[in-house]
Amino acid sequence: MSLTTLTTPAVRRKKIQEVKWHVIEDFCKGCTFCIEFCPVNALEESDKLNVKGVHPPKLKSEDACIGCGLCERICPEFAIYLEKVDKEGEGEEQR
Amino acid sequence: MTVTQEFEAHHPLAKYLRTERFPHIWCEGCGNGIILGCFVKALDELKIDMDKLVVVSGIGCIGRAAGYVRCDSFHTTHGRPIALATGIRLANPKLTIAVISGDGDLFAIGGNHFIHAARRNIDMTVICSNNFNYGMTGGQLGPTTPLRSYTTTSPYGNIEHPFNLVHLAAAAGAVYVARWTALHVQRLTESIKKALQKKGFKFIEVVSPCPEIYGRRNKFGKAIDMMRWLKDVSEIRHGYDPSEAEITRERIVVGEFVDIEKPTYEELLQKQFFKIQEKLKGG
Amino acid sequence: MTMQREVLTGKHLMQGDVACAEGAIAAGCRFFAGYPITPATEIAERMSRRMVEVGGIYVQMEDELASMAAVIGASWAGAKAMTATSGPGFSLMQENIGLAAMTETPCVVVNIMRGAPSTGQPTEPGQQDVMQAQWGSHGDYDVIAFAPSSVQEMFDLTIECFNMAETYRVPTFLLADGFIGHLWERVIIPPPEEIKIVERKKPTVPPEKYVPFRPDDDLVPPMANFGDGYKVHVTGLTHDEHGYPRTDDPKVQFELVQRLCEKIRKNADKIVKTKEFMLEDADVAVIAYGIASRASISAVRKAREAGVKAGLLRLVTVWPFPEKTVAELANRVKAIVVPEMNYGQMVREVERAAKETPVYFLPKLGGEPHKPSEIFEVLRRAEKT
Numbered sequence: 001m002s003l004t005t006l007t008t009p010a011v012r013r014k015k016i017q018e019v020k021w022h023v024i025e026d027f028c029k030g031c032t033f034c035i036e037f038c039p040v041n042a043l044e045e046s047d048k049l050n051v052k053g054v055h056p057p058k059l060k061s062e063d064a065c066i067g068c069g070l071c072e073r074i075c076p077e078f079a080i081y082l083e084k085v086d087k088e089g090e091g092e093e094q095r
Numbered sequence: 096m097t098v099t100q101e102f103e104a105h106h107p108l109a110k111y112l113r114t115e116r117f118p119h120i121w122c123e124g125c126g127n128g129i130i131l132g133c134f135v136k137a138l139d140e141l142k143i144d145m146d147k148l149v150v151v152s153g154i155g156c157i158g159r160a161a162g163y164v165r166c167d168s169f170h171t172t173h174g175r176p177i178a179l180a181t182g183i184r185l186a187n188p189k190l191t192i193a194v195i196s197g198d199g200d201l202f203a204i205g206g207n208h209f210i211h212a213a214r215r216n217i218d219m220t221v222i223c224s225n226n227f228n229y230g231m232t233g234g235q236l237g238p239t240t241p242l243r244s245y246t247t248t249s250p251y252g253n254i255e256h257p258f259n260l261v262h263l264a265a266a267a268g269a270v271y272v273a274r275w276t277a278l279h280v281q282r283l284t285e286s287i288k289k290a291l292q293k294k295g296f297k298f299i300e301v302v303s304p305c306p307e308i309y310g311r312r313n314k315f316g317k318a319i320d321m322m323r324w325l326k327d328v329s330e331i332r333h334g335y336d337p338s339e340a341e342i343t344r345e346r347i348v349v350g351e352f353v354d355i356e357k358p359t360y361e362e363l364l365q366k367q368f369f370k371i372q373e374k375l376k377g378g
Numbered sequence: 379m380t381m382q383r384e385v386l387t388g389k390h391l392m393q394g395d396v397a398c399a400e401g402a403i404a405a406g407c408r409f410f411a412g413y414p415i416t417p418a419t420e421i422a423e424r425m426s427r428r429m430v431e432v433g434g435i436y437v438q439m440e441d442e443l444a445s446m447a448a449v450i451g452a453s454w455a456g457a458k459a460m461t462a463t464s465g466p467g468f469s470l471m472q473e474n475i476g477l478a479a480m481t482e483t484p485c486v487v488v489n490i491m492r493g494a495p496s497t498g499q500p501t502e503p504g505q506q507d508v509m510q511a512q513w514g515s516h517g518d519y520d521v522i523a524f525a526p527s528s529v530q531e532m533f534d535l536t537i538e539c540f541n542m543a544e545t546y547r548v549p550t551f552l553l554a555d556g557f558i559g560h561l562w563e564r565v566i567i568p569p570p571e572e573i574k575i576v577e578r579k580k581p582t583v584p585p586e587k588y589v590p591f592r593p594d595d596d597l598v599p600p601m602a603n604f605g606d607g608y609k610v611h612v613t614g615l616t617h618d619e620h621g622y623p624r625t626d627d628p629k630v631q632f633e634l635v636q637r638l639c640e641k642i643r644k645n646a647d648k649i650v651k652t653k654e655f656m657l658e659d660a661d662v663a664v665i666a667y668g669i670a671s672r673a674s675i676s677a678v679r680k681a682r683e684a685g686v687k688a689g690l691l692r693l694v695t696v697w698p699f700p701e702k703t704v705a706e707l708a709n710r711v712k713a714i715v716v717p718e719m720n721y722g723q724m725v726r727e728v729e730r731a732a733k734e735t736p737v738y739f740l741p742k743l744g745g746e747p748h749k750p751s752e753i754f755e756v757l758r759r760a761e762k763t
Contacts, residue, residue: 022105026098029123031318037278073136073280076128077118081106113611116622146607151451162611162622167604169454170613170623171447172477178444182451182459183604185435186409190455190605208447211440364435371430 017067019082023056027079030054034071034080040064043071111135111145113165120159124310124318126277126303127157130224133280134195135164137287148191149183151176153200156231157224157303160195174204177212180219188361191291192219199229199237202258206238213267213296215360220290220297225260226305234308241344245312260300261337265353270295272337272353276302276325279349286351295359302347384432385570394532394559395420395462398488398552399428401536402460404573407486408434409457411448413441413467416500417556418490421462442467446474450483454612456603458540462488464556465498465507468514475549476515477614479638482547482591482599484578486539489551490559493745502745503556505668505719509726511551512697518635520642522649523551523697525667529563535694541576542649546641547598553696555719557669557747585609591634592619597641642698651694652703656682660689662760663711665704665728667693669747670717676750681757688757699727708732713760715740717748736763 028050034057035043042064045055056079059065071080096104103114112135121127138148145166152161154173161168167190171179180192194201201209201223212219228246229235236246236253239260243252264272271293275283283301290297302325304310306318315321325347332340333350340348385404392400399421402410410425412418422438429436435452439445445461452459463471468489478485493499494506511523522542524535536552543550579600581588590610593599602608615623616631624630642649656678657663664674671692681688691707693700704727708714714732716725717740725739738760742748 024098024101024106027102027118031124033124033319033322036319036322070280073132073284074129074278075132076121076123076125076277078102078106078108078112078128078132081108083105083107113622145609147605149455149604162613166609167454168611169451169481170611170615171450172473172614175443175447175474175477178439178447179451181437181439181444182409182411182448182453183455184451185437185448186452186455186457186459187603187605207440208444211444368430368433375431 015066018085019065019067020085021059021065022081022083023058024079025050025056026052027077028052028054028056029077031076033074033076037074038071039068040066042066108132108135108139111138111165113163116163119163121156122307124304124306124321125156126226126301126305127160127224129277129280130157130195130222130283130301130303131160131163133284134160134193134222134287136284137291140284141288141291143191143291147189148193149180151180151183151192151194153196153205154231155197155200155229157195157197158200174200175208177201177205177208177219177221181212181217184217184219185361188218193291194219194221196223198223198225198227198239198260202238202260202263210263210267213264213269213298216268216270216295216357217360218294218296220287220299222287222299222301223260224303225300226303226309228305228309230305230308234312241342246309257342259337259341261298261340261352264298265337268296268357269298269353270355270357271297271351273298273351274300274302274340274349276329276347276349277304278322278325278329295357302342385573386567387569388567390565390567391562392529392565393420394529394554394561394563395490396424397529397532397565398462398536398554399424400567401533402486402540403428403432404533404567404570405458405537405540406575407458407460407540408432409449409452409459410435410461411437411439411445411452411459412461412463413439413445415464415467417492417559418462418464418488421488421490442470443474446471446478446487449485450474450478450481453483453485454604456605458484458544460486460488462490464490464492464500465494466496468507468510472510472514476517476519478549479515479519479521480517480614481612482601482638483549484543484547484601485549486536486543487549487551488536488554490554490556492556493743499745501556503669503719503747504743504745505555505670506723508553508696508720509723511553518639520639521549521551521697522546522642523553523695525553525693525696526558527668527671527692528558529561530565532558533565533567537573537575541574544576544578545598546645547578547601548642551697553668555668581608589619590621591617593637593641597637597644646698649695650698650700650703652700653692653694655690655692657689657691657707659687660711661687662713662715662757663707664688664690664715664717664753664757665693666690666717667696667724670719670742673748673750674717674753677753677757680750680754684758686757686761688761693724696724699724699731701731704728704731705733708735711735713738713763715753715756715760717742717753719743719747736760
């Protein structure tokens with residue numbers, strides 16, 4: 001359990017932006033920074049094993065992510081990225 | 096699709112990176128990837144002209160960062176990025192210079208160049224990945240290794256007092272001095288943005304975990320344990336007196352310590368140039 | 379844009395160091411980074427005044443390592459860049475001279491040589507750094523080095539240095555002894571349109587097609603400057619044609635090192651420069667450079683008067699060493715005399731090229747140049763071989 005979940009009131013769960021969460025699974029080295037420091041505890045280890053023999057992260061549920069971008073910043077491997085999504089829920093290629 | 100292809104095609108920061116060279120060489124949990132990520136995120140948010148950016152780095156793990164950013168870059172000899180950057184900057188003041196290097200490269204072998212560039216107030220942003228040892232060569236002691244730490248060249252415990260880098264930078268004359276850790280990703284990105292837009296010699300220290308070497312040898316546990324430690328001991332204190340901001344195992348003061356204005360070397364040179372030209376016209 | 383004349387066309391009485399600085403300016407040098415050191419300080423002092431006048435940069439760095447690093451940086455930013463020093467500073471610069479060679483950075487390093495080793499004799503001339511110019515940094519790489527023997531040559535050969543550096547993308551050296559550096563002589567500076575200037579080859583393709591370290595047929599790659607939009611990565615690590623580190627591949631290392639040497643060796647005929655004096659029918663030859671060559675001229679004249687068919691081959695380039703010229707000369711003379719103000723440096727190259735022909739070495743140390751009579755004595759002995 002991460003320290004942040006102890007101090008997460010309901011208001012913190014408001015979405016910052018609409019995003020689709022992605023992970024490039026084979027970049028992951030299993031450091032668990034993303035899982036630990038997500039402010040809304042939205043991530044957990046998946047059961048999958050990648051080429052490096054570690055469990056990449058996955059979202060606990062589709063609407064758990066608030067789009068704050070912390071995991072994208074704190075992943076040392078550039079494995080996690082957020083894709084901006086417009087109102088209709090269509091993804092928008094980030095280039 | 097290979098991982099590199101997926102990275103190139105989909106990651107929002109791919110266009111700032113030499114994606115063909117990824118995955119990078121850094122260890123699991125190394126803070127360098129985080130520093131690189133915050134740096135390019137700052138470039139993205141500022142919409143920096145990538146044709147006019149030059150990244151200069153030295154020797155060490157973080158020194159490889161220069162080879163990962165898609166812009167003109169120079170991976171120099173050990174300790175010399177600041178001196179080389181001085182030459183680039185003065186010869187073409189239209190270029191934006193970022194020096195990204197490590198604690199040993201910038202403050203042991205490169206120490207002399209650091210203090211003089213800060214003194215002269217040459218316009219450049221210097222980002223120092225401070226991981227308390229010489230990681231690339233296997234974990235020897237360096238100028239920021241804490242007292243009593245174990246490294247391959249201090250097997251009985253380090254007996255050298257470490258530098259307080261923010262104090263050194265402030266004393267040498269840097270106009271912007273900040274310290275963050277690899278944990279403070281958002282604030283680090285903001286600091287880098289601020290520094291890149293400010294004139295003069297700017298210094299940002301980033302306390303960075305080296306879990307495989309320094310961490311392991313000094314009983315810090317795994318990478319995640321080092322990050323938890325950073326979270327536990329960091330205190331944000333903007334405007335704190337940098338001379339009091341020594342790093343200990345119990346406390347790391349982070350924040351912006353110095354943010355002043357001072358004429359840069361380039362500005363003074365420019366002034367002098369016009370003055371002399373006027374004189375020559377008249378005489 | 380600038381008011382002070384860049385090229386000081388006209389006749390002057392000038393110090394060698396000053397003539398060197400003026401030669402650099404005439405060649406287009408607009409960046410000087412240096413550190414004071416006897417007997418080269420006058421170059422820095424002159425540049426500190428003249429660079430501002432011509433819109434260039436003079437920066438006094440904290441040491442010679444920084445000076446050489448700054449020169450490399452400035453060159454990549456597009457400037458013709460130079461530094462000047464003497465023995466002790468030259469040693470400090472070697473690390474980054476290696477970086478310049480490895481990254482193929484055009485730059486000029488002036489060494490006004492003094493008594494050595496170490497702090498040596500700061501105010502006495504010497505020729506003790508000539509081997510170091512080629513072998514000073516670790517690793518294999520070929521350089522170009524000129525040895526002026528007059529103040530006029532301090533001006534002319536500095537321009538040559540810049541032209542060579544730009545043509546071959548290599549650190550180029552002006553190796554003057556302290557004597558020539560501090561000598562005052564007449565210098566004729568021509569009008570700018572009469573001075574031949576060479577600029578580095580630029581890429582002829584757009585950035586997407588540019589391969590930074592892929593050479594042309596002359597073994598030299600075109601060079602994009604920082605800020606031109608080519609986004610070049612430069613590293614001192616062994617690198618491939620894209621400039622990316624490739625320390626794992628022996629083939630990459632071999633081909634890179636080979637090219638760094640061959641680009642000079644293959645083009646040696648275009649680089650090597652010598653001057654001959656009474657050599658056509660000579661039985662014995664003096665091979666000399668710098669201040670020693672001046673005394674050699676008098677010695678050769680004296681020898682001729684005494685019935686000895688002597689001649690002088692003056693080395694204008696000491697690197698690449700004029701192997702072919704010396705070998706050819708060795709074939710038709712009885713013996714060779716090499717006077718140097720060191721304990722035996724270029725003489726080794728002469729011996730190597732001269733093969734079976736006897737070589738008489740005449741060292742002179744301490745600051746006093748060779749006397750013509752000293753060289754004449756050896757010529758007489760050599761003639762009896």
